[in-house]
Amino acid sequence: xSDVAIPAVPESRLQSHFANEQQQYETATFGxxxxxxxxxxxxxxxxxxxxxxxxxxxxxxVHASHHLDIVLGTFNTVVxxxxxxxxxxxxxxxxxxxxxxxxxxIAATMLLGSIFLGVKAYEYTHKWHEGLFPANFxxxxxxxxxxxxxxxxYFAMTGLHATHMxxxxxxxxxxxxxxxxxxxxxxWYTPVEIMGLYWHFVDLVWIFLFPLLYLIGRH
Amino acid sequence: MESNERRVTYLNAGxxxxxxxxxxDHKRICILYMISITVMFVIGGLMASxxxxxxxxxxxxxxxxxxxxxAFTLHGIVMVFFFLIPSIPATMGNFLIPLMIGAxxxxxxxxxxxxxxxxxxxxxxxxxxxxxxxLDTGWTLYTPYSTAYATTNVVLxxxxxxxxxxxSILTGFNFIVTIHKMRAPGLTWFRLPLFIWAMYAxxxxxxLGTPVVAITILMAILDRCGFGIFDPTAGGDPVLFQxxxxxxxxxxxxxxxxxxxxxxxxxxxAFTRKKIFGYGFIAASSLAIAIIGFLVWGHHLFTxxxxxxxxxxxxxxxxAVAVPSAVKTFNWAATLYKGxxxxxxxxxxxxxxxxxxxxxxxxxxxxxxxxxxxHVQDTxxxxxxxxxxxxxxxxxGYMGGLHYWWPKISxxxxxxxxxxxAALLIFVGFNGTFFPQFxxxxxxxxxxxxxxxxxxxxxxxxxxxxxxxLAVGYMLPFFYFMWSLRHGEEAGKNPWGVLxxxxxxxxxxxxxxxxxxxxxxxxxxDYPEMAREFxxxxxxxxxxxxxx
Numbered sequence: 001x002s003d004v005a006i007p008a009v010p011e012s013r014l015q016s017h018f019a020n021e022q023q024q025y026e027t028a029t030f031g032x033x034x035x036x037x038x039x040x041x042x043x044x045x046x047x048x049x050x051x052x053x054x055x056x057x058x059x060x061x062v063h064a065s066h067h068l069d070i071v072l073g074t075f076n077t078v079v080x081x082x083x084x085x086x087x088x089x090x091x092x093x094x095x096x097x098x099x100x101x102x103x104x105x106i107a108a109t110m111l112l113g114s115i116f117l118g119v120k121a122y123e124y125t126h127k128w129h130e131g132l133f134p135a136n137f138x139x140x141x142x143x144x145x146x147x148x149x150x151x152x153x154y155f156a157m158t159g160l161h162a163t164h165m166x167x168x169x170x171x172x173x174x175x176x177x178x179x180x181x182x183x184x185x186x187x188w189y190t191p192v193e194i195m196g197l198y199w200h201f202v203d204l205v206w207i208f209l210f211p212l213l214y215l216i217g218r219h
Numbered sequence: 220m221e222s223n224e225r226r227v228t229y230l231n232a233g234x235x236x237x238x239x240x241x242x243x244d245h246k247r248i249c250i251l252y253m254i255s256i257t258v259m260f261v262i263g264g265l266m267a268s269x270x271x272x273x274x275x276x277x278x279x280x281x282x283x284x285x286x287x288x289x290a291f292t293l294h295g296i297v298m299v300f301f302f303l304i305p306s307i308p309a310t311m312g313n314f315l316i317p318l319m320i321g322a323x324x325x326x327x328x329x330x331x332x333x334x335x336x337x338x339x340x341x342x343x344x345x346x347x348x349x350x351x352x353x354l355d356t357g358w359t360l361y362t363p364y365s366t367a368y369a370t371t372n373v374v375l376x377x378x379x380x381x382x383x384x385x386x387s388i389l390t391g392f393n394f395i396v397t398i399h400k401m402r403a404p405g406l407t408w409f410r411l412p413l414f415i416w417a418m419y420a421x422x423x424x425x426x427l428g429t430p431v432v433a434i435t436i437l438m439a440i441l442d443r444c445g446f447g448i449f450d451p452t453a454g455g456d457p458v459l460f461q462x463x464x465x466x467x468x469x470x471x472x473x474x475x476x477x478x479x480x481x482x483x484x485x486x487x488x489a490f491t492r493k494k495i496f497g498y499g500f501i502a503a504s505s506l507a508i509a510i511i512g513f514l515v516w517g518h519h520l521f522t523x524x525x526x527x528x529x530x531x532x533x534x535x536x537x538x539a540v541a542v543p544s545a546v547k548t549f550n551w552a553a554t555l556y557k558g559x560x561x562x563x564x565x566x567x568x569x570x571x572x573x574x575x576x577x578x579x580x581x582x583x584x585x586x587x588x589x590x591x592x593x594h595v596q597d598t599x600x601x602x603x604x605x606x607x608x609x610x611x612x613x614x615x616g617y618m619g620g621l622h623y624w625w626p627k628i629s630x631x632x633x634x635x636x637x638x639x640x641a642a643l644l645i646f647v648g649f650n651g652t653f654f655p656q657f658x659x660x661x662x663x664x665x666x667x668x669x670x671x672x673x674x675x676x677x678x679x680x681x682x683x684x685x686x687x688x689l690a691v692g693y694m695l696p697f698f699y700f701m702w703s704l705r706h707g708e709e710a711g712k713n714p715w716g717v718l719x720x721x722x723x724x725x726x727x728x729x730x731x732x733x734x735x736x737x738x739x740x741x742x743x744x745d746y747p748e749m750a751r752e753f754x755x756x757x758x759x760x761x762x763x764x765x766x767x
Contacts, residue, residue, distance in 0.1 A: 015328075016323065016731070017322065017323035017324035017328065017401075017731075019736065023400060023401075026400055027326045027327075027396055027400040027401070030396055030399060030400060031326060031327060031392065031396045034392050034395055034396060034426060035392060037426060037427070038388050038392065038426050038427075038429075038430045039430070041426075041427055041428070041430035041431050042430035042431070042433060042434050043434070044430070044431060044434075045430070045431045045433075045434035045435055045438070045463055046434055046438070048463065049438065049448060049459060049463070052456070052459055053456075056454075056456075057454065134445060134446045134447050135444060135445025135446060136445070137447075145447075145453035145454050146453075146454045148447045148453055149447055149448060149453065149454060149455055152441065152442075152446040152447050152448045153448065155446070156437075156438060156441055156446065156448070160434075160437075
């Protein structure tokens with residue numbers, strides 16, 4: 001193939017069970033897509049439960065949805081979409097072999113992620129005090145029992161989403177550190193790219209969660 | 220073949236504990252899994268013995284009802300989640316997939332090791348939960364009993380199952396990527412051995428189904444901690460839990476049986492020395508089972524509030540999923556026709572599989588009939604049916620595969636006579652245990668009770684006697700396999716004289732499997748058409764070793 005123009009691969013990058021770098025790269029990215037399919041199925045169970053109760057208890061879900069702060073929700077959505085942009089910039093920097101720039105954009109992504117989680121924590125505390133946390137539920141309304149199902153799903157879905165963000169940010173620390181050490185160049189930056197896929201997936205989950213949880217019956 | 224210099228194999232490449240616990244060699248990970256699942260099999264088997272001993276008499280005299288509930292729950296959970304699901308994929312799948320596709324390892328060796336540690340963590344948590352109070356919900360963890368009323372541990376064992384689910388996901392994920400990306404040059408999809416097709420279909424189910432049961436169990440755990448997703452006292456719907464649970468747990472049956480079918484598809488052509496009949500149909504039927512298998516879960520809910528129309532659709536689809544299974548069975552039978560059949564122990568297991576799977580499959584059709592299911596729902600008929608599939612099918616396949624590939628895995632030959640005896644004992648003992656249960660169930664004996672009306676005693680005594688024979692049959696292989704490690708003859712590359720890429724390698728194989736990447740130029744099972752050419756004079760066991 002075109003092995004004349006491309007500089008030799010550092011020995012340590014090519015794992016011994018692969019025939020060549022191309023195979024290694026394709027395996028890694030294909031693997032990530034398969035992993036994301038498992039993630040879709042993982043969240044899928046929750047979305048199914050949501051759909052089922054949303055149809056069954058449509059009014060209660062609208063009422064419960066009004067407890068959420070739409071301003072904070074919208075703010076967080078913008079923050080998270082912004083973090084997808086910074087993540088894309090990190091991948092772009094890797095493609096350009098700019099090590100410091102990779103670390104900078106990853107740090108920016110982590111900052112935005114932290115803002116999101118901070119706002120989320122504030123919202124959670126607020127719900128707790130209002131008696132809307134399902135395990136500590138003392139909100140009273142005619143359809144309070146059904147609203148409790150909504151909040152069970154709300155905490156399960158957003159909690160699982162937040163857990164994914166925390167895991168992602170943990171991995172980002174390692175990748176940013178590696179980037180500063182000059183591990184990624186245009187020749188090889190698979191971890192950055194895979195990290196990007198993961199982060200975009202997590203954002204995408206939120207893009208579904210936001211309208212389903214915050215925007216019911218607000219048209 | 221023998222040389223004075225010691226050959227490096229995956230087994231002698233390192234002797235320290237660390238070299239095993241931190242290995243990324245798929246063959247060593249197979250051994251790690253094999254040891255772990257054997258331990259789990261013993262625990263599950265002991266529980267089964269306790270159940271069968273209790274049921275010898277109609278009165279509940281050996282175990283209290285609480286202990287009995289815990290015993291069958293532990294039996295179910297250990298056998299399903301910690302033995303059957305990892306059994307063939309994590310052992311033979313791990314060992315053979317790279318060898319059969321001409322790769323040096325699976326796509327992600329470290330993730331492969333991680334899956335074993337995840338499995339071990341989940342299993343440990345589940346066993347700790349058992350030692351500290353047990354679980355009495357049955358392996359299905361049905362809500363609201365599990366979330367609101369059970370007085371035993373629920374969160375801890377459920378967490379163990381949740382965690383172990385990820386080891387299964389990681390294994391399936393690894394296999395899919397491996398089969399897509401690591402095949403040797405020339406090894407096109409339709410040159411793959413049928414075991415690989417079966418493992419691919421299994422992996423699809425693992426990857427698509429397991430996350431759903433994981434999230435479902437997580438929701439049940441949350442409910443147990445005060446959430447209200449399935450809580451019927453507050454408008455939640457326990458049947459939703461059942462739907463989500465069976466969306467995985469029915470396909471999970473195919474996680475158990477598809478690999479066994481893959482093993483049988485290897486053994487049958489090997490011991491008939493004949494090209495397998497209907498290669499394309501067997502390959503496609505594996506995928507068909509995986510796909511249709513995802514659309515039949517509702518047949519576990521025929522007696523719930525599920526709508527009648529849904530029940531009819533699920534009934535029809537359940538009949539449909541029997542078709543690809545039948546396609547396989549007919550193809551195996553057709554392969555035997557005019558083949559040069561020889562009866563080595565793996566073949567006896569394979570033939571046993573065909574008989575037991577046939578009964579298990581056909582009784583599955585009984586259960587797919589809406590009216591009949593009302594009659595036998597939650598009786599021993601159902602218990603007998605799924606044991607014919609999961610024990611008669613999946614474990615016969617596991618045993619057959621173990622006997623077939625043991626010389627490759629260990630490098631040693633085991634004694635054939637006790638192996639044949641074990642195969643026959645298992646076949647006889649299995650039928651002895653479970654056939655009476657069909658009758659007891661049809662007559663109305665419900666499952667999960669530790670006492671029963673005296674008229675069922677004869678059938679239960681028969682069943683317990685069968686279980687005794689079965690237990691001997693299961694113990695035998697342990698002894699002669701261990702014996703073979705020290706005293707068995709060296710196997711050489713191809714002790715059976717059969718075709719297949721794995722048989723071109725040394726036994727046990729080198730840590731890197733292939734010294735140079737093989738190039739594949741032919742289809743699998745490419746045996747000369749002896750039967751047709753030589754008629755009845757066809758010999759057996761004389762086919763030249765594979766030159767792939």
